[in-house]
Amino acid sequence: MKVTAIRTYGVRVPRRRVFVSALGAHPVSEYGIVLVETDEGIEGIGEISMIWNGGGLFLCETVRQLLAPVVVGLSPFDVVQALKRMDAAVQFSRAANPAKAAVEMALYDIVGKRLNTPVYNLLGGRVRDRILLSISIALGEREQMAREAGGYVERGFKCVKVKVGLDPDADVERVAAVRRAVGPNITVRVDANMGWRSPREAISAIRRMEEYGIHSVEQPLPADHLDGLREVRAAVAVPIMVDESVWGPEDAAQVMAGKAADILNVYVSEAGGLYNAATIFSMTRAGGLTACIGSMPELGVGTAAEVHLATCVAELPHPSDVCGAFYHAGDVIHEELGIEDGFAVPLEGPGLGVTLNRDALNHYRA
Ligand SMILES: [Mg+2]
Structure with missing residues (x-):
């Protein structure tokens, strides 16, 4: 062929x-x-x-x-x-x-x-029957963010990711409002998307957020500030995740060598494909770190690829955002990718398991 x-x-x-x-x-x-x-x-x-x-x-x-x-x-x-x-x-x-x-x-x-x-069988085979999802709350006014988070919890989601990274004082209030809205049993992640201006600012914000029981803080500083990320990581108790800092396996190697993160957020797109994304998972596993899967967010085809990755990696200890299609008002595939009680399920059709809607x-x- x-x-x-x-x-x-x-x-x-x-x-x-x-x-x-x-x-x-x-x-x-x-x-x-x-x-x-x-x-x-x-x-x-x-x-x-x-x-x-x-x-x-x-x-x-x-x-x-x-x-x-x-x-x-x-x-x-x-x-x-x-x-x-x-x-x-x-x-x-x-x-x-x-x-x-x-x-x-x-x-x-x-x-x-x-x-x-299914594609997951080409990458090592099925390791899990369901994938715990994380859903992102857009940055906005704190009560609006809290309402949105509460709505997702009512729909079955068990992890919300709070977008922050503007003004640290307001960001702490955003996290507090979301925690109040979702109650004590929901995983709350925080993503600053490179928005804080210095390690000092990031450390101060994160320390104040820690009392709200957060799972991790993602990308507190710009992508190439690995020294700053290491400084932040050393100063706070909550795990530091990197996203924008890691695209392909070479970036993952640099972050690991620089001790700049506890968790890597991996994308099929940013890694340059399923093979490289799976490689990063192997690297973190060998190096004693962990990884999860993030979202651009993808449409249905890209989401399917992410679900296959999530199905076959050896360890996936954190909620992952493999529900990109969910953020869109339309799609180019026939299938609706299932979300069941806050979990994604493996795709069983041949190949990616989705078909193009012309x-x-x-x-x-x-
Ligand atoms: Mg991110």
């Missing part, structure tokens, strides 16, 4: 509500859908999930101009060869990882369809 063509489709899908964080306001996801064709008629689907640098629409061009020429002609089974070729074709740019990830997840989709087995693709076409 050989890859014969790779096509890309830019899409613009509205969010269920405008999502605000310290990174800004996101009313819509501008992503790319990638279709990989083969000489056996099996087609694979991938998704470019990317909010940075103009989003996934720009990376459609990267796929067309730079990645497709080096992957066409390969067997879809040759995933590692495809990754090496794509790395050689686009160097020095972690921002291209979501484009590589889209092509790679489409290859896994083809292999799974050909072998009539009418929806045309509707959301950018």
Whole structure:
């Protein structure tokens, strides 16, 4: 079997509500859908999930101009060869990882369809029957955030992630209001999205948040401030998670060497695909750290890839955001990805287990 063509489709899908964080306001996801064709008629689907640098629409061009020429002609089974070729074709740019990830997840989709087995079976097999979810609360006025968190708990979610990172005093009040709203038994995570200005500011905010029983604080400082992150980590009791600091395995190695975090938040998109994302999980396990899975948030295809990763990694001790499709008002797949009582469930169809809705693709076409 050989890859014969790779096509890309830019899409613009509205969010269920405008999502605000310290990174800004996101009313819509501008992503790319990638279709990989083969000489056996099996087609694979991938998704470019990317909010940075103009989003996934720009990376459609990267796929067309730079990645497709080096992957066409390969067997879809040759995933590692495809990754090496794509790395050689686009160097020095972690921002291209979501484009590589889209092509790679489409290859896994083809292999799974050909072998009539779910993608998780291509990556080590099923380790768990359900995946504890984390759902993010957009940054806003604290009572609004508390109401939203309470609503998610009523729907069965057992972990909420509170977006902060503007003014530390108001951020502490946001966390306090959410904790009051959800009660003592819900896991509350905090994500500053690089928003605090110094280790001193971050340490002060986190120490005041600790009394509200928080699971972790994510990315208190900018992505490349590994020394500052280490300083914060040493000064507080709550585990420090990094997200923006870690895209691919090389970033994970630097964070681990710099002792800059306790938990790594891993994405299929940012890691450059399922294989690299699984590699980061192996690295953290070997190094005595832990990891969880974060969300861009993805549409249905990218969410499916994240669910497969969550199904097969050896350890997944933290709630993970593998419900990206849930944040959107529409999608490009036929299936509705199930959320049962705050858990995602493994996808059992062949390949990624989702099918492209061509009418929806045309509707959301950018
Ligand atoms: Mg984050």
